[in-house]
Amino acid sequence: MGELLLNTPKRKQLLKDGRPVSTRCQILGRGAYGTVFKAIYRDRSVAVKIIRAQATSTLHNESHLMNLQHRNIVRLLKLESAVEFGLVIMECPRGQCLQRIVDTLALPLMHRVLITLDVVAALRYCHSQNVLHLDVKPTNILVALGIKSSGVGNFSKVKRSYICKLCDFGSSIEMGELCARQDPTNANGTLRYMSPEVLRSDILSEASDIYSLGITMWQLQARRLPYHPLDCNETIAYQVVKHELRPDNYHQLKILALDCPGDSNWNDVMYRGANSSARRNLSLDPSYTAGRGDLKKKCRRNRLALHFDSNGPAPEASACLESAYSNLYKSCWVSAPESRLSSFQLKHELELILSPQK
Structure with a gap:
C-alpha cells in the first residue's frame, strides 16, 4: 500500500505524465527538480525519482551513479528518460x-x-x-x-x-x-x-x-x-x-x-x-x-x-x-x-x- 508498481506500462505512463495523481503514493522526498516516491521494481522495494525533462543536466549527472558500486553509496538500478520526464530508480534501504x-x-x-x-x-x-x-x-x-x-x-x-x-x-x-x-x-x-x-x-x-x-x-x-x-x-x-x-x-x-x-x-x-x-x-x-x-x-x-x-x-x-x-x-x-x-x-x-x- 502506498507504493508504485514500476512495471513497463506504469513506467511509460510516468515518463509521459510525471508524478502519479494518486494521493496514496508514499512520498519520500521533494527536491528542486523532482519528487521521490516509494515503489516496487522487479519485486523489490525501491525509491524512484521523477524528474522533469527540462532538468537535463540533473538526469545526466544522476547517470554518473550507474557504474558506482560501493557499500556506502545508494545503488542506481535503472535510469530512463523521455520527452517530458525522466526516472531514476534506486535501492531503498530501511x-x-x-x-x-x-x-x-x-x-x-x-x-x-x-x-x-x-x-x-x-x-x-x-x-x-x-x-x-x-x-x-x-x-x-x-x-x-x-x-x-x-x-x-x-x-x-x-x-x-x-x-x-x-x-x-x-x-x-x-x-x-x-x-x-x-x-x-x-x-x-x-x-x-x-x-x-x-x-x-x-x-x-x-x-x-x-x-x-x-x-x-x-x-x-x-x-x-x-x-x-x-x-x-x-x-x-x-x-x-x-x-x-x-x-x-x-x-x-x-x-x-x-x-x-x-x-x-x-x-x-x-x-x-x-x-x-x-x-x-x-x-x-x-x-x-x-x-x-x-x-x-x-x-x-x-x-x-x-x-x-x-x-x-x-x-x-x-x-x-x-x-x-x-x-x-x-x-x-x-x-x-x-x-x-x-x-x-x-x-x-x-x-x-x-x-x-x-
Missing part, C-alpha cells in the same frame, strides 16, 4: 536520512566519527572513479538501520546496527567536466555547503567535496543549519568567498543578521527552529508518521536511540576528543583547496579519535 536523525538525537562523538568515516569511504570511491558528488549534506546521507555492521578498517570490534550511504548525484560531475555556474544562488547543489571555489565557478577537485563534508561534520556536532541566522543566500555566498565566513563564527553571523533586516532573528538559533524550507525530508523510514505530539517525538527518539546505543550508551567523549573533532572539520573548510585535508588524511585522523573509544 532507515532515515541523516538530517532527520540529527533533528531527533544528539549523536555521541563515536557515532559522528563512524558516520563521517562511511561518507569518507563513499567519497574516496567516487573520486577514484573520477566523480565529484558536489552536494554532500545530511539530507543526502541515508542511514540504513537494522544492519549489523562492524567498524571500518582496524576498528572491526566497534559494533553498530547501521550503515551510511551517500545518495542524490544530481549535482555530480566528472573530474575535468566543465561546470558552468553563472549564478551560484541558482546552481545545482546546496549553497550553504558549497566551497568557495564552487561559488566562484573555479576549477573543482576532490577538495570541494571535503569542504562540504566539513560543513556536515560541524552540523552533526552543532545540530544547527549552517549559517542559521541568515536567510539571504547572496549574503552567505559573498561572505564565504570574500571574508571566509564559516558556520562556527557566531559573532560575525550575529553582526550580519543585525545588518540584514530580512534575515532570521538571532535568538532562533536551535537547528530544529531554523528555516525549514532550506532542508528536504528524504526519510526512508516507511514507519515514520509526521506529527508534533510529544509522545510521537519521544517514541521516535527512543526507536532511533536503540540503533546508536546497541551495545549500551556510547562512551562520553572528553573535551580533548571533541576539540580534535572540531579541528578536523575546520581543516576541511579552509579557503585554499590545496590546504584542506585529503580524504586519506581525514580518514586517518578520524580513526585516531575513535581509537580511545574502542
Whole structure:
C-alpha cells in the first residue's frame, strides 16, 4: 500500500505524465527538480525519482551513479528518460536520512566519527572513479538501520546496527567536466555547503567535496543549519568567498543578521527552529508518521536511540576528543583547496579519535 508498481506500462505512463495523481503514493522526498516516491521494481522495494525533462543536466549527472558500486553509496538500478520526464530508480534501504536523525538525537562523538568515516569511504570511491558528488549534506546521507555492521578498517570490534550511504548525484560531475555556474544562488547543489571555489565557478577537485563534508561534520556536532541566522543566500555566498565566513563564527553571523533586516532573528538559533524550507525530508523510514505530539517525538527518539546505543550508551567523549573533532572539520573548510585535508588524511585522523573509544 502506498507504493508504485514500476512495471513497463506504469513506467511509460510516468515518463509521459510525471508524478502519479494518486494521493496514496508514499512520498519520500521533494527536491528542486523532482519528487521521490516509494515503489516496487522487479519485486523489490525501491525509491524512484521523477524528474522533469527540462532538468537535463540533473538526469545526466544522476547517470554518473550507474557504474558506482560501493557499500556506502545508494545503488542506481535503472535510469530512463523521455520527452517530458525522466526516472531514476534506486535501492531503498530501511532507515532515515541523516538530517532527520540529527533533528531527533544528539549523536555521541563515536557515532559522528563512524558516520563521517562511511561518507569518507563513499567519497574516496567516487573520486577514484573520477566523480565529484558536489552536494554532500545530511539530507543526502541515508542511514540504513537494522544492519549489523562492524567498524571500518582496524576498528572491526566497534559494533553498530547501521550503515551510511551517500545518495542524490544530481549535482555530480566528472573530474575535468566543465561546470558552468553563472549564478551560484541558482546552481545545482546546496549553497550553504558549497566551497568557495564552487561559488566562484573555479576549477573543482576532490577538495570541494571535503569542504562540504566539513560543513556536515560541524552540523552533526552543532545540530544547527549552517549559517542559521541568515536567510539571504547572496549574503552567505559573498561572505564565504570574500571574508571566509564559516558556520562556527557566531559573532560575525550575529553582526550580519543585525545588518540584514530580512534575515532570521538571532535568538532562533536551535537547528530544529531554523528555516525549514532550506532542508528536504528524504526519510526512508516507511514507519515514520509526521506529527508534533510529544509522545510521537519521544517514541521516535527512543526507536532511533536503540540503533546508536546497541551495545549500551556510547562512551562520553572528553573535551580533548571533541576539540580534535572540531579541528578536523575546520581543516576541511579552509579557503585554499590545496590546504584542506585529503580524504586519506581525514580518514586517518578520524580513526585516531575513535581509537580511545574502542
